[in-house]
Amino acid sequence: MKKVAVVGVGETKFSGPQTKTEVELFGEAATEAIEESNLKPKDIKALFIGNALGDFEEGQGMLQAYAAENIGCLYVPANRYEGACASASMAVRDAFMWVASGYYDIVVAGGVERAATMGTGLATRTFAMFSDARYEYPAGVTFPAVFAMLTYLYADTYKIPLQKLREQMAKVTIQSYRHGSINPRAQFFGKNADMTVEKVLGSFVVCTPLTLHDCCPFSDGAAAVVLASEEVAKKLTKKPVYITGIGQASCGPLINQKEFLPRIRAREISSQQAYKMAGRTPKDIDLCELHDCFSIASLIAAESLGFFDYGKAGDAWEKGEADIGGKIAVNPSGGLKSKGHPIGATGAGQVYEIAKQLRGEVEAGRQVPNAKTGMTDTLGGDGGTLVNMIFERGW
Amino acid sequence: MEQKLYFKDYNEALKQNKILGLKCRACGGITVPPKMACRQCGSPDMDVIEVKSNGKIKTFTTVFVGAEGRESEVPYVIVIVELEEGPWIMGNLEGIDPKTASMELIGKKVKMGNKVFPGDKYSAGESVRPLFSLVN
Numbered sequence: 023m024k025k026v027a028v029v030g031v032g033e034t035k036f037s038g039p040q041t042k043t044e045v046e047l048f049g050e051a052a053t054e055a056i057e058e059s060n061l062k063p064k065d066i067k068a069l070f071i072g073n074a075l076g077d078f079e080e081g082q083g084m085l086q087a088y089a090a091e092n093i094g095c096l097y098v099p100a101n102r103y104e105g106a107c108a109s110a111s112m113a114v115r116d117a118f119m120w121v122a123s124g125y126y127d128i129v130v131a132g133g134v135e136r137a138a139t140m141g142t143g144l145a146t147r148t149f150a151m152f153s154d155a156r157y158e159y160p161a162g163v164t165f166p167a168v169f170a171m172l173t174y175l176y177a178d179t180y181k182i183p184l185q186k187l188r189e190q191m192a193k194v195t196i197q198s199y200r201h202g203s204i205n206p207r208a209q210f211f212g213k214n215a216d217m218t219v220e221k222v223l224g225s226f227v228v229c230t231p232l233t234l235h236d237c238c239p240f241s242d243g244a245a246a247v248v249l250a251s252e253e254v255a256k257k258l259t260k261k262p263v264y265i266t267g268i269g270q271a272s273c274g275p276l277i278n279q280k281e282f283l284p285r286i287r288a289r290e291i292s293s294q295q296a297y298k299m300a301g302r303t304p305k306d307i308d309l310c311e312l313h314d315c316f317s318i319a320s321l322i323a324a325e326s327l328g329f330f331d332y333g334k335a336g337d338a339w340e341k342g343e344a345d346i347g348g349k350i351a352v353n354p355s356g357g358l359k360s361k362g363h364p365i366g367a368t369g370a371g372q373v374y375e376i377a378k379q380l381r382g383e384v385e386a387g388r389q390v391p392n393a394k395t396g397m398t399d400t401l402g403g404d405g406g407t408l409v410n411m412i413f414e415r416g417w
Numbered sequence: 418m419e420q421k422l423y424f425k426d427y428n429e430a431l432k433q434n435k436i437l438g439l440k441c442r443a444c445g446g447i448t449v450p451p452k453m454a455c456r457q458c459g460s461p462d463m464d465v466i467e468v469k470s471n472g473k474i475k476t477f478t479t480v481f482v483g484a485e486g487r488e489s490e491v492p493y494v495i496v497i498v499e500l501e502e503g504p505w506i507m508g509n510l511e512g513i514d515p516k517t518a519s520m521e522l523i524g525k526k527v528k529m530g531n532k533v534f535p536g537d538k539y540s541a542g543e544s545v546r547p548l549f550s551l552v553n
């Protein structure tokens with residue numbers, strides 16, 4: 023198996039509803055990544071594109087073919103990945119395997135979504151399609167409802183008073199907002215930096231006990247990365263970021279995960295695959311872009327990834343152990359909650375952030391000092407699809 | 418290979434307030450809702466059984482933001498119930514003011530009725546939802 027590097031990354035600003043089409047958004051991100059790699063579209067051998075709901079967002083199916091032609095990648099294979107919010111991470115992982123196998127030497131992987139353009143009603147309906155349509159949606163389950171139920175389950179399982187847990191979750195939100203407020207690509211750039219626990223707890227209730235500020239926004243946006251084999255990467259850049267570990271796991275509906283909840287078993291399996299392949303442990307990871315679709319989701323993720331003991335992640339956030347300068351820097355981009363969550367693009371956006379962090383190219387206020395090893399964590403559905411990847415400096 | 422228990426039959430049984438499940442001949446595990454293979458051991462060698470419909474609440478939420486087409490239902494309470502024989506199922510809770518639902522619900526015993534979700538343009542028809550109520 024060949025070593026595979028990220029040689030260039032690109033990303034649109036993540037935003038609320040806007041007017042660019044998904045093909046146009048993807049083009050913006052992909053051409054930035056290709057130019058940064060010192061390549062031309064004709065050098066790209068294949069494309070791997072995450073897109074969860076384009077059919078509902080624009081009435082556009084088979085988006086990947088149009089997206090490839092739009093940027094001048096003519097007559098090359100283009101594949102679409104649908105794994106709900108983990109779509110782009112699936113695309114990057116598959117792209118990695120094609121390059122690692124030696125079949126392709128240069129590929130583009132990424133994703134695009136216009137979830138915000140759908141508006142709250144249709145977005146809530148279509149996101150709920152990632153729960154079980156027959157055995158969960160009839161009861162009116164929504165995405166916030168899934169994590170709201172996990173919040174009560176978490177409080178009950180670890181015997182944490184609900185008020186204390188909610189205050190710890192507010193600290194997660196405040197940290198994400200602070201980092202996102204100085205990330206120019208973030209949906210909440212320049213916003214929410216002065217968030218307080220009281221404001222989080224007092225905002226509009228979406229699903230008890232989650233308030234508006236416990237939830238990520240609906241977002242439009244795209245992200246893309248160029249992957250290349252080691253020998254090609256060395257010619258293209260002085261700073262190749264190697265993908266050293268990957269993992270992916272699937273699972274059925276939330277109710278079938280009863281032996282483990284509020285732990286997400288698929289995440290434990292997926293991340294262990296990535297750690298094992300990279301020969302790393304959680305202690306080796308300098309920063310992690312993890313799937314904080316809701317504030318409680320950060321706590322659940324950080325525990326399953328092995329950064330903190332079960333039931334203790336809230337304490338860690340309170341002490342700053344999950345912040346830059348702590349044990350592990352979590353979501354210095356602002357994460358889904360503040361950078362935004364264009365679901366089919368989110369995983370590629372995480373890779374964008376890790377690559378920029380390892381290269382030392384982000385704003386000073388959110389740069390993780392001397393970051394050498396980074397990790398991504400992306401969750402689709404209510405634990406249905408989990409992807410983890412580990413990245414390391416190649417210089 | 419035919420599946421031993423299909424959605425359609427599970428759904429029809431729910432309308433009679435009955436929960437059908439699958440008992441594995443290999444490991445004895447009970448699988449609800451229907452699947453081709455045992456959730457515990459993966460064996461397809463299972464018998465259709467009726468599972469007791471009473472249980473206790475594991476978790477819940479009161480939903481204030483509904484999906485397109487279901488805005489008029491809010492606020493409503495979703496519960497995950499652990500059935501007496503082990504499986505968890507998702508349904509709604511009736512008989513309480515949704516705005517007063519609190520963590521005191523966790524562990525409370527419930528019995529099951531049902532309500533039909535008529536479906537929407539995406540759902541390929543109706544599905545029955547378990548409708549639980551507290552047992553005093």
Ligand SMILES: [Zn+2]
Nearest residue numbers: 441444455458
């Ligand atoms: Zn079995």
